[in-house]
Amino acid sequence: GENVEQHPSTLSVQEGDSAVIKCTYSDSASNYFPWYKQELGKRPQLIIDIRSNVGEKKDQRIAVTLNKTAKHFSLHITETQPEDSAVYFCAAAFSSGYSTLTFGKGTMLLVSP
Amino acid sequence: GAGVSQTPSNKVTEKGKYVELRCDPISGHTALYWYRQSLGQGPEFLIYFQGTGAADDSGLPNDRFFAVRPEGSVSTLKIQRTERGDSAVYLCASSLDGERGGTTDTQYFGPGTRLTVL
Numbered sequence: 001g002e003n004v005e006q007h008p009s010t011l012s013v014q015e016g017d018s019a020v021i022k023c024t025y026s027d028s029a030s031n032y033f034p035w036y037k038q039e040l041g042k043r044p045q046l047i048i049d050i051r052s053n054v055g056e057k058k059d060q061r062i063a064v065t066l067n068k069t070a071k072h073f074s075l076h077i078t079e080t081q082p083e084d085s086a087v088y089f090c091a092a093a094f095s096s097g098y099s100t101l102t103f104g105k106g107t108m109l110l111v112s113p
Numbered sequence: 114g115a116g117v118s119q120t121p122s123n124k125v126t127e128k129g130k131y132v133e134l135r136c137d138p139i140s141g142h143t144a145l146y147w148y149r150q151s152l153g154q155g156p157e158f159l160i161y162f163q164g165t166g167a168a169d170d171s172g173l174p175n176d177r178f179f180a181v182r183p184e185g186s187v188s189t190l191k192i193q194r195t196e197r198g199d200s201a202v203y204l205c206a207s208s209l210d211g212e213r214g215g216t217t218d219t220q221y222f223g224p225g226t227r228l229t230v231l
Binding site: 004006032034036042043044045046049089091093099100101102103104105106 | 148154204218222
């Protein structure tokens with residue numbers, strides 16, 4: 001089955017800096033890669049996703065890049081704000097059937113004012 | 114509109130007891146997923162429903178776990194003879210259509226049920 005590795009496990013940045021979280025996956029058939037943000041005690045919330053027919057997607061301060069050859073994808077957050085502090089999870093799925101998600105272990109992002 | 118809801122939000126039970134966890138998906142969503150999240154980990158897949166049928170239950174850890182979705186909407190996850198290792202947050206997610214790919218398979222999560230087995 002699919003295996004997703006996520007790094008780093010914790011990331012501390014100053015407000016205004018950029019943050020990058022990286023994930024690798026094992027199943028070359030995976031073609032759907034969402035990112036979820038989870039605040040303490042809250043539900044995971046989708047912040048951005050990418051499908052394997054594109055290499056990069058951007059939404060305001062958030063961007064995701066995908067390298068299918070190397071089987072890795074990354075989340076980039078620019079101009080970080082304290083409210084970006086949360087745990088971020090990457091996931092992968094083979095989406096032509098149904099999209100059972102395999103998640104990474106998460107990255108705790110701390111943005112200091 | 115209303116998102117995915119789950120009840121109860123917290124459940125404390127004793128080892129060996131039976132528990133039921135409920136999920137109300139977003140109205141009109143045909144696909145429903147159950148995941149389990151242990152402390153400090155990402156969610157792990159348990160079971161997937163397309164309509165009323167369990168299309169994939171490969172993530173259920175053993176036969177003490179069972180889930181139903183009799184009318185294709187609300188789902189109940191049932192755990193028999195609970196063990197301390199079952200303690201976790203049980204998350205439910207739904208998507209508009211799980212089978213076609215494209216953008217209709219985006220999963221929206223509920224707030225979870227925190228299960229504690231003493």
